[in-house]
Amino acid sequence: MKKLTDYMAEELSSAFEKAGYDPSYGKVGVSNRPDLCEYQCNGAMAGAKAYKKAPFMIADDVVANLADSKVFSMKEMVKPGFINLKVSEEFLADYLKEMEKDEKLGADTAKEPKTIVIDYGGPNVAKPLHVGHLRSAIIGESIKRIGRFVGHKVIGDVHLGDWGLQMGLIITELKHRQPELVYFDDSFTGEYPTEAPFTISELEEIYPCASGKSKEDEAYRQEALEATHLLQQGKPGYMALWNHIMNVSVTDLKRNYANLNVSFDLWKKESDAQPYIPDMVEMMKEKGFAYQDQGALVVDVKEDTDTKEIPPCMLLKSDGASLYTTTDLATIVERMKLFHPDEILYVVDKRQELHFIQVFRCARKTGLVEDDTKLSFLGFGTMNGKDGKPFKTREGGVMRLENLIADIDEEMFNKIVENRSVRDKDAKDTAKIVGLAAIKYGDLSNQATKDYIFDVDRFTSFEGNTGPYILYTIVRIKSILNRYVEAGGNLEAGELLKASNGSEKNLMLQLSGFGSMIESAFEEKAPHKICAYIYEVSNAFNSFYHETKILSEENQAQKESYIRLLQLTKRVLETSIDLLGFEAPDKM
Known part of the structure; x- marks a missing residue:
């Protein structure tokens, strides 16, 4: 299914071409001045130099060719040469009707599906999971889900440390x-x-x-x-x-x-790579890649373009023992043999960047991977306490992950009981669902590569940019739909009509951006883009809800249209939180 912005770009490109200009200037972006317009094209500014013409003159020519456009309800030139645009309410409603029918809600499925192995666990056996394992697990899980949603074969591997x-x-x-x-x-x-x-x-x-x-x-x-x-x-x-x-x-x-609602397809271990080490090391020796340096066996991986020193990649210590580097390289050999992946992605603490630079360069130089096999490193930042230092227990030790989850669940339970919105017997189960959303959204809403403050009070709040706020929005929609059905309403009746007010149109515009957002989130391996998107959708829905009488609307066709819009909003939000790795309760 085409994206809304694709339709707009086609209209603009055609208008540029009809006016005698290069159609490539017809790019459209979301306006950063929503008080003036919804979308904007700055192509006339870019083309002024090439055509030796004032930008506003080019923009005027283009706008004249948009006069009969069914995509835009407003198209105007604003000096010095911007083209301000608003989408036609009728066209927008028709677009959302197509979204309703589409299983993927307008998101594209990969035309050439890839096989991607994601390494996103890495705990050592015999040790409890602690908060340091949180980010790898939930960022990797989300990327796995997004990749599968857009049609790739994604294989998750825990890669246990079991051999040291x-x-x-x-x-x-x-x-x-x-x-x-x-x-x-x-x-x-x-x-x-x-x-x-x-x-x-x-x-x-x-x-x-x-x-x-x-x-x-x-x-x-x-x-x-x-x-x-x-x-x-x-x-x-x-x-x-x-x-x-x-x-x-x-x-x-x-x-x-x-x-944590995290699962792996493979429970592979460092020891699984051991059988591949002798032949791999022998090959590197025979082909002249590996040499002795102070008793150790190493491979040079520095490059002429390096601006800082990249030490050799050590294969074996002077006593013949292997290292993490050795097992990581042997694991690449195993993955290439078993899965022939197009990409291997490591979701690991960013402090391990040098290690993976050495491993990737060594794997490429020695031919362990093919030229078109992508080796990727997503280095995440540290989860810190309010003091800005790595998150610790009150006693100053490393906090066990199950203790952190229990603390969050208890906090959510107390808030739910205070609200008296859920009966006591259901409150504990609801607290677990909402608590997981608080943890995952609190983490994933930050750009993965950046450090962030883990603030329990903020993350468990029902207001602001938090997991509980997103869930509360979904639960509110569920409640309205349930009341509609209880009053005899049919969820399948009617169809989406054009927006009846500004807040409804804003919600419809937000929903229309789902496909573009998913594409961007996958390409950039950026779950935080999903978080930012559903926060905007939730805000748009809640504004619409407060400004619109949905269930008391007297016009039946209009009421049915509102109900269709609520169902689409619910689908978009529930699909999005599933990609983030959590779900919504029925009540909160």
Whole structure:
């Protein structure tokens, strides 16, 4: 389905051409002076130099050729040569009727669908999810949903950290605490137990304890390094423990991600990339890409155009151990083999930018990806507390994600109970739905690359640019539609008529921009554009609601038109929040 701005640009381009000017000057944009006009064309200003003519003269010629246009109700030249435009109410109503029929509400489906792998998890197993994992999860989830909505095949991968020193630390601490376990008996040849020798709570206590010891006790650290090495060599008892750690930890991770309404197609791990490392490293040696530098194996990735030093990409340490760089490169090999993606997108903390510059350049230089495979890095900013520093607990520690969610849910529950809008037995469920919207919208409404302040009081407010405000708008629409049906109204009756007042036309104009917004949000990997859009739609709807008697309208055709407009508004808002990864309750 064509966008409203496409229709306008066609009209303007044709008018420029009829007047003897290049049709490429017929670009149309939203006016930054809505008090004067809705849209504006500045092509006459751009063409003045080429045609050695005053801009207002060119604009006058163009406007004269728009006299019979059915798209515009107002088209006027304003000196020094702007063309101010207003859309015809009839044309706008007809456009929204087409939107109503379109499953995608006017958003284009990709003509050449791409396969895109998104890496947007990255938690380490055996550690609880904390607030530092929030942004990757919800930004990545939203981009995945937007990509699928516009027709691409998008594969989400959690990419667990499961193969580093933390595993050796956990195994070492378990050995110190329970040396009698069969996993540490080298003479044991039977079947290892199916039940893990620890719970998730115990596991989450063991790791920080072991980590603390390793920083103070060098012998303990060396023992953990040796345990890590033996695990990576496939020592049976350690592999059995590793499987227990994975099962217990991943079960808990899945539960926590489900609470965020975040899901992954793949639960791949660093260890899955291990089999690809030997051949990859050997290839880089044979082709002369990799060389020894102070005992380590590295690949140069600096380029002549670099304005700052880009260190070599290290493949293996002097002791032969692999690094994050190695497993990230091997993971690219695995992804190319399994999915042959057109793009691999990493949604990761922006402080890891140098790491990914090295990885991407190394992958390209050594031919791990094809020339047309896109490697993208979306580096997000930090989630900070009101003090402007990374978000912490009151005690100064890193806050667990499930504790943050519980705090937000409690805040929303108290507000809902205060409003007395939902019965007590439903209030807790509603608080969870609204609480998730508060968290996700609070984060996603900020440009991903920027740091932002996580302000619980502001994010849980029912007023202003917040998730609860958007949901409250949807719930208000649901309430009106329910009352209409209860009074005997038929939601399928009637059709959209042209706007009856200014606030209705403004709402219709906002709705018409859905397709353009979605296209832009996907191309720029920018969920914040959806947030900005639905905030404007919500404001436009609430202005229309306050200025218009919808259910008490006496003209039946007009009332039915209002109801059609409400249904379209609800669809646009609900589709948008689904792309952001949350939903609306029936009542608030």
